[in-house]
Amino acid sequence: METTATAPVRASEVPTWAAEVDVLVIGNGCAGASASIEAARAGAEVLVLDAAGGWGGASAMAGGSLYLGGGTPLQKACGVEDSPEAMHAFLKAATGPDPDEAKLAAYCEGSLEHFDWLVACGVPFVPKLWDQPSWEAPTGYGLMYTGGENAHPFDDLVPPAPRGHIPHMEGKRPGERSAGWTLMRHLVATAERAGVRCRYDTRAERLAVDDGVVVGAQVSAYGERCFVRARRGVVLSAGGFAANGPMLAQHAPRLLGNMLIGTDRDDGRGIRMAQAAGAAVRHMEAAQTSFPADPALLCRSLLLDRHGRRFVNEDTYPGRVGQAALYQQDRQVFLLYDDAVAEEVRQTGGHVPEATWVSDDVAELEESMGIAPDVLAETIAAYNAGAEAGRDPLLHKSARWLRPVAAPYGVLDLRGARFGVFTLGGLHTTPQGEVLDLDGEPVPGLFAAGRTTSGVPAWGYCSGTSLGDATFFGRRAGRSAARRSR
Ligand SMILES: Cc1cc2nc3c(=O)[nH]c(=O)nc-3n(C[C@H](O)[C@H](O)[C@H](O)COP(=O)(O)OP(=O)(O)OC[C@H]3O[C@@H](n4cnc5c(N)ncnc54)[C@H](O)[C@@H]3O)c2cc1C
Structure with a gap:
C-alpha cells in the first residue's frame, strides 16, 4: 500500500x-x-x-x-x-x-x-x-x-x-x-x-x-x-x-x-x-x-428486502441486482425459492446453497426472518397470483422465469453476505x-x-x-x- x-x-x-x-x-x-x-x-x-x-x-x-x-x-x-x-x-x-x-x-x-x-x-x-x-x-x-x-x-x-x-x-x-x-x-x-x-x-x-x-x-x-x-x-x-x-x-x-x-x-x-x-x-x-448467488437461481427466485418485500426484477443483469441490493438495501436481503426452483437450477448445472430456513408455514418463516407478520405471506400471494397469469405487475419479471412457488419454502439469509466488487x-x-x-x-x-x-x-x-x-x-x-x- x-x-x-x-x-x-x-x-x-x-x-x-x-x-x-x-x-x-x-x-x-x-x-x-x-x-x-x-x-x-x-x-x-x-x-x-x-x-x-x-x-x-x-x-x-x-x-x-x-x-x-x-x-x-x-x-x-x-x-x-x-x-x-x-x-x-x-x-x-x-x-x-x-x-x-x-x-x-x-x-x-x-x-x-x-x-x-x-x-x-x-x-x-x-x-x-x-x-x-x-x-x-x-x-x-x-x-x-x-x-x-x-x-x-x-x-x-x-x-x-x-x-x-x-x-x-x-x-x-x-x-x-x-x-x-x-x-x-x-x-x-x-x-x-x-x-x-x-x-x-x-x-x-x-x-x-x-x-x-x-x-x-x-x-x-x-x-x-x-x-x-x-x-x-x-x-x-x-x-x-x-x-x-x-x-x-x-x-x-x-x-x-x-x-x-x-x-x-x-x-x-x-x-x-x-x-x-x-x-x-x-x-x-x-x-x-x-x-452473491447463482444468476440461474436468482432469476427463478423471489429477492426480498429486510421487510420481506420484493424490490427489483430478479431476472435482470445480476450486477444490476447487486447494485440495488448493496446501495439501496445495504445488503439486508433474503432469497426465497422452493424445491421446484432448486431442482430446475440443479438440472441446468447451477448452484443451489442450503436454505437458512425451510418451512411450510409462512408465519414461522416471518418469525425466523424477524419481519412483521403477514408481509411475506402477501409477497408470496401477489407473486403467485401474477405468475399464474404469466405476469409480474409489480416488477415486470419476464414470463420466462415466472412460476408460482409452493410450500415448503426455502429462505436464504443473505444479510451480511459479501458481494464481489x-x-x-x-x-x-x-x-x-x-x-x-x-x-x-x-x-x-x-x-x-x-x-x-x-x-x-x-x-x-x-x-x-x-x-x-x-x-x-x-x-x-x-x-x-x-x-x-x-
Ligand atoms: C474474476 C473476474 C472476472 C471479471 N470478468 C469481467 C468480464 O467478463 N468483463 C469485463 O469487462 N470485466 C470483467 N472483470 C473486470 C475487469 O477484469 C477489470 O475491470 C479490467 O480488467 C480492468 O482493466 P485495467 O487494464 O484497467 O486494469 P488491470 O487489468 O488490473 O491492469 C492494471 C495493471 O496495473 C498494474 N499496476 C497497478 N499499480 C501499478 C503501479 N503503481 N505501477 C505499475 N503497475 C501498476 C497492475 O499490476 C496491473 O497489472 C472481471 C474481473 C475479475 C477479477
Whole structure:
C-alpha cells in the first residue's frame, strides 16, 4: 500500500533519468496493453511497467466478456440484429446516472472497428449464443446477454441484443483459466510484435512534472528507486482502487467489507498520483457489485428486502441486482425459492446453497426472518397470483422465469453476505484519453484508460463494459500520447 508520497517530483529535482522513451505506460492489463500497441504503431518508442511479476492484472483473471455491438460479425453469425443507435440507447439508460455522452458516442460508433481490431490482434471468438442467465458462458459460446438487455426496464426501451463478446478459451474454469487470459495473451503478443518493451516488478510511485507538464515518473524495483523520462506522454493504466481501504472509506464506504474482484495492485495509486498532479475524478462511489448467488437461481427466485418485500426484477443483469441490493438495501436481503426452483437450477448445472430456513408455514418463516407478520405471506400471494397469469405487475419479471412457488419454502439469509466488487470511478478523461484537471483542461503529457478512469460504465455496469471500455479507450490514450509533440 502507500509507502511514499504521491506529490509529483519536479523534473529539476530528478538527479538522473535511468531510462528515456517516447511513451511510458504504467500497468500492463488490457488498457495498458492496448495503449502500448497503438502508441508503438503510431511510431513511438514505448515502455510498459507493471508492479506485478508479469502482464495481466485483473484483465487476465476476467471472464473475458467485451461489451461490443452495433452489428458485429459475431452478432450477425448468431442471427442477432443490432445497430450502433440501439447499442447507444441501451448503454445510455443502463450505465447512468450521468453517463459520459461523448465517450458513449465514440464507443458505440467505433464498436465494429474495435471488434475487427481485436480479431486482427488474434483474439478468437466462436459464433454461438449462450442464452442462459449466468456470470460466464461455458467454453464454446462467444456471445451472451450481459446487461439486462432482455429484461425490464430495458426490453421496452430498445429491441434486446446480446453484446457480451467472449474470447474462446479451451477448458476454461472461472477464476482459474479464464477467457480474460486469452484476451491478454493476444494483446501482449501483438504489443511485442509492435516493438513494445516491458519491465515487471517495477512500481510507479509518482509523476515527474516540468512546469505543469508530465514528463515521466518515479519508479521503484526491488527497493531501488529511479526515474523514467517520457518524451511525449505517460499513460496511466494501473487499475482501480477496490484494494485500498482508506480510499474506499473516503469515496465508496458501502464497498468496505466486501470481496475484491481484482488484484491487490488495485490500490488506487494511478488515480492518486494523477490527482496529486491536478487531475479531476468522477463517480468515485460507483462499483460493479456481484450479487452473491447463482444468476440461474436468482432469476427463478423471489429477492426480498429486510421487510420481506420484493424490490427489483430478479431476472435482470445480476450486477444490476447487486447494485440495488448493496446501495439501496445495504445488503439486508433474503432469497426465497422452493424445491421446484432448486431442482430446475440443479438440472441446468447451477448452484443451489442450503436454505437458512425451510418451512411450510409462512408465519414461522416471518418469525425466523424477524419481519412483521403477514408481509411475506402477501409477497408470496401477489407473486403467485401474477405468475399464474404469466405476469409480474409489480416488477415486470419476464414470463420466462415466472412460476408460482409452493410450500415448503426455502429462505436464504443473505444479510451480511459479501458481494464481489470492483470500482468504476476514476480519473476524468476525454474520449481521446487526455486526463482533465479541475478546470476541465488537459493535464499536458498525461493520459489514462481502464479502471484508473471513469469510463463507459459511469455508474451502472454491464459485464464487458470494463474490458470493452479499457481496450477501446486504452488504444486512444496510447495514440494520443504518441502523437503529442515532444
Ligand atoms: C474474476 C473476474 C472476472 C471479471 N470478468 C469481467 C468480464 O467478463 N468483463 C469485463 O469487462 N470485466 C470483467 N472483470 C473486470 C475487469 O477484469 C477489470 O475491470 C479490467 O480488467 C480492468 O482493466 P485495467 O487494464 O484497467 O486494469 P488491470 O487489468 O488490473 O491492469 C492494471 C495493471 O496495473 C498494474 N499496476 C497497478 N499499480 C501499478 C503501479 N503503481 N505501477 C505499475 N503497475 C501498476 C497492475 O499490476 C496491473 O497489472 C472481471 C474481473 C475479475 C477479477
